[in-house]
Amino acid sequence: MEIIEAIPDRNEGEVTLRVKVYDENNKPVKGLQKDNFNLTVCPPKADSNTRECQTLNQADINLKIPQPEELPPGWVIVLLDFSGSMKQLDSSGGKTKLEGAIAAIRKxxxxxxxxxxxxxxxxxxxxxxxxxxxxNKVTKKELDNFVLAGKKKVEQTLKKLESKLNNLCAATDIYEPLRQAVQFFGNPEDSRFNLPANSNLPQSRRSIILLSDGYHSIYGERENEPELEAQDFEKMMFILKSYPNITVHTLGYGLTPEQLQQKYNLKQPPTIRDISKRGRKKSNDSASLSELAAEEFVDQKRLQQIAGVTRGIAEFSGNVESISNSLTEFLEALFDEYQINYIQPINADRGSLHNVQVSFNLPNNLVDSEREPYVFPWVSRSLPRLTRIIIFLFTLAALLGGGVIPFLLWAKSIKREYQ
Structure with missing residues (x-):
């Protein structure tokens, strides 16, 4: 479970939480009710078990499932593998992988x-x-090519990519394009993706979909390919952890290692080390591994690790129908969140820091979110309009009765004395 953000309303004394609940595969949990959640609000540096913190009653909590149009703007980058192996037929045998991928992206x-x-x-x-x-090098220029979903320009882009099928020749470079995309979304100076700290608006939804049919294979025939790949992967993981609010969903297009083991009669499911030059000398003794390395191996483990660290979904598909179903799951994850509202229960000075923690009740377990801090610039709720009018009228009467009218009477008496 994750609190995406806490948004205090300075006028109403209300806090809005955007919350996501995941299962063990990072897929959204739907259909939850208000009594599935507990909220604990604490002043800064207080332990949630102390009396300084306050667990809210269910009556003080409002739960809402926002409609798509009520959610903040969404931004999706689809990183599409354009390597030479995408010319190969998928497991259905009826389409190339590029054709299958584009058909799924179109839907x-x-x-x-x-x-x-x-x-x-x-x-x-x-x-x-x-x-x-x-x-196809990925830079800010290529990334910043957003189009409103459903517009004709998206279809034009897909047709242009389809026309390049016979020209595919590149190697699969997964980590550098992904790094570029994550840092592009994480740019603090771009207000489309990152609002100022004092903004009361909700943060935008940012997702990256990485679709690949291969593995990170930019090292040629170097003897130490597995070690180089491991180093680059660790650098990539550091980048992903530096931007925790950017979700990366991964989609491997091809056969699983277990399916490849069966197809090529290998001793065990192949790994990235097996398909390197050094690896072929050490393990999984098979003459078929050279062909496997070039065309069919998909690094399922790495794709799962990339998605896992960003709370994304990792899927593996062999044909266009399965690819399309996986993208539908990514779509649902983009929109499935809960909105929880409550009135600030603890008095605080303007500008003070608070923390909120959400607990999710499972049948035999209680799952706690990380604490989410927020600054409440104005604690008191706005009074109802009628009350404000009454106060204004009483204040006006007091001013007239205690100030203006006595002044007019005094001025009138002075005027008489000098007449």
Whole structure:
């Protein structure tokens, strides 16, 4: 469970929480009710078990499932593997992987548009070029190509990518494009994705979908390929952990390691070390591994790790129908969240810090979120309009009776004396 953010309302004395609840596979949990949640509000540095903290009564909590149009703007980057292996047929045998991927993205775009007009999508091909192969380098220019979901320009982009099927030749470079996309979304100076700290508006929803049919293979025939890959992967994981509010969903397109083991009669499911030059000398003794390394191995483990550290969903699909279903799950994750509202229960000075923790009741367990801090600039609720009018009238009467009228009478008496 995760508190996306806590938004205090300085006028109403109310706090709005945006909350996501996940299962063990980071898929959203739907259909929860108010009594599934407990809220504990604490002053700064207080232990949640002390008397300084206050657990709210159910009557003081309002739960809402926002409609898509009520959610803050959504931004989706689809990183599409544009390596040479995407020319190969998928497990259905009827489409190339590129055709299957584009067909699934096309449906994803249409479904996204049906959810509302507040989500934009950018489709970015990636692949590392080489001699006589231009590749597709990912930079800010390519990433910042957002179009409102469902618009004609998205379809034009997909058709343009389809037309390049016969020109695919690049190697699969997963980590650099992903790093570029994460840092692009995490740019603190871009107010589309990161609002100022004093803003009362909700933060935008940012998701990256990484679709690949291979593994990080930019090292050629170097003997220490597994070690180099491990180093680059650790650097990538550090970047992902530095931007905790950016979700990366991963989609492997191909056969699982277990399916490849069966297909090639291997001793065990292949790993990244097996398909390196050094690995082929050490384990999984099979003449088929050279072909496997070039065309069919998908690094399922790495894709799962990337998604896991960002609370994203990791899926693995072999054909266009399965790919489309996986993208539908990513779509649901983009929109499934809960909104919890409560009135600030603890008196505080303007500008003071508070913490809130949400607990989720399971049948045999209690899951706690991390504490989410927020600054409450104005604690008192606005009085009802009628009450404000009455106070204004009484204040006006007091001013007239205690100040203006006596002054007029005094001025009149002075005037008589000098007549």
């Amino acid at each position: 994803f775009n249409q479904d996204l548009a049906k959810k509302g007009e507040n989500t934009k999508i950018s489709i970015v091909p990636f692949g590392k070029g080489g001699q006589n192969c231009p590749g």
